[in-house]
Amino acid sequence: MQTSNAVLSGRVALVTGGGRGIGRGVALGLARAGARVAVLARTVPELAATVAIVHEHGGRALALPADVDDPGALRVALAVVVATFGPVEILVNNAAVVWPLGPSAEVDPDEWTAALSVNVAAAARLSFMVLPSMLDASWGRIVNVSSGIAANPTAMLRANAYATTKAALEAHTRNLAAELAGTGVTVNVFRPGSVDTAMQTWIRAQDPARIGAELHTRFVASHRDGKLLTPEQSATSLVQRLAGHETGEVWDATDAEV
Numbered sequence: 001m002q003t004s005n006a007v008l009s010g011r012v013a014l015v016t017g018g019g020r021g022i023g024r025g026v027a028l029g030l031a032r033a034g035a036r037v038a039v040l041a042r043t044v045p046e047l048a049a050t051v052a053i054v055h056e057h058g059g060r061a062l063a064l065p066a067d068v069d070d071p072g073a074l075r076v077a078l079a080v081v082v083a084t085f086g087p088v089e090i091l092v093n094n095a096a097v098v099w100p101l102g103p104s105a106e107v108d109p110d111e112w113t114a115a116l117s118v119n120v121a122a123a124a125r126l127s128f129m130v131l132p133s134m135l136d137a138s139w140g141r142i143v144n145v146s147s148g149i150a151a152n153p154t155a156m157l158r159a160n161a162y163a164t165t166k167a168a169l170e171a172h173t174r175n176l177a178a179e180l181a182g183t184g185v186t187v188n189v190f191r192p193g194s195v196d197t198a199m200q201t202w203i204r205a206q207d208p209a210r211i212g213a214e215l216h217t218r219f220v221a222s223h224r225d226g227k228l229l230t231p232e233q234s235a236t237s238l239v240q241r242l243a244g245h246e247t248g249e250v251w252d253a254t255d256a257e258v
């Protein structure tokens with residue numbers, strides 16, 4: 001568990017998907033480190049719960065109900081953060097979807113494209129929106145939450161959209177990091193490990209005949225056998241690396257001491 005951190009304390013952070021799961025863990029970790037945290041997602045009660053936990057512990061947090069796939073909603077949300085806390089200094093692009101799962105010949109191409117939009121385009125858009133103020137300040141931290149599937153694209157068959165989007169997100173991250181080298185703005189990938197969240201629950205609830213018995217059995221077994229990290233364990237390894245200057249790196253929660 002982090003405590004107040006000299007580099008992060010007082011910073012303004014925005015965590016997408018901060019209503020539950022890993023995003024909530026990151027938001028709570030940042031708040032513990034002393035940052036003021038805005039959490040963005042669609043489900044208002046989940047955002048409210050994250051904000052309430054931060055407030056209970058004496059921190060400052062703000063709920064931003066918005067769809068990351070709606071550019072107008074992102075503009076409004078950012079304006080609210082700037083007006084309330086000031087310009088975003090730490091951005092964690094965590095919101096993502098694992099759907100569509102299933103045989104690629106049966107996947108709705110519109111759903112595949114929608115996943116690309118949420119998992120990649122929205123993250124890039126948000127980064128581009130916060131970059132001008134980060135560059136003006138010569139300090140910024142952008143973290144894009146990926147998955148181990150980017151290193152091993154065949155690890156989840158019938159998850160073509162997910163594999164594609166996380167690989168694209170990592171390429172985007174490393175390219176942007178190289179472009180921004182020396183500016184004070186770092187851009188890194190975070191692979192959170194296998195984490196006990198609603199996303200994993202949703203995968204276990206899918207029909208094994210559709211997503212494939214092997215994939216389904218693997219997800220059921222890792223939950224049953226207690227192999228999943230808690231969101232807090234995973235998030236701790238992200239937050240503790242934010243104060244550093246490294247950029248263009250892949251941070252893997254399973255490499256860290258969590």
Ligand SMILES: NC(=O)c1ccc[n+]([C@@H]2O[C@H](COP(=O)([O-])OP(=O)(O)OC[C@H]3O[C@@H](n4cnc5c(N)ncnc54)[C@H](OP(=O)(O)O)[C@@H]3O)[C@@H](O)[C@H]2O)c1
Nearest residue numbers: 017021022041042043067068095096147194195197198199
């Ligand atoms: N759990 C794992 O084992 C695991 C492993 C590898 C990578 N990851 C990655 O870790 C990140 C978090 O996953 P998780 O397991 O914590 O998932 P989760 O429990 O499903 O949470 C996902 C979060 O993203 C938000 N979100 C999804 N679509 C959104 C949209 N269109 N607009 C705004 N917010 C949206 C959700 O909020 P709303 O639905 O309320 O909008 C929710 O807060 C993802 O990038 C995921 O790919 C997870």
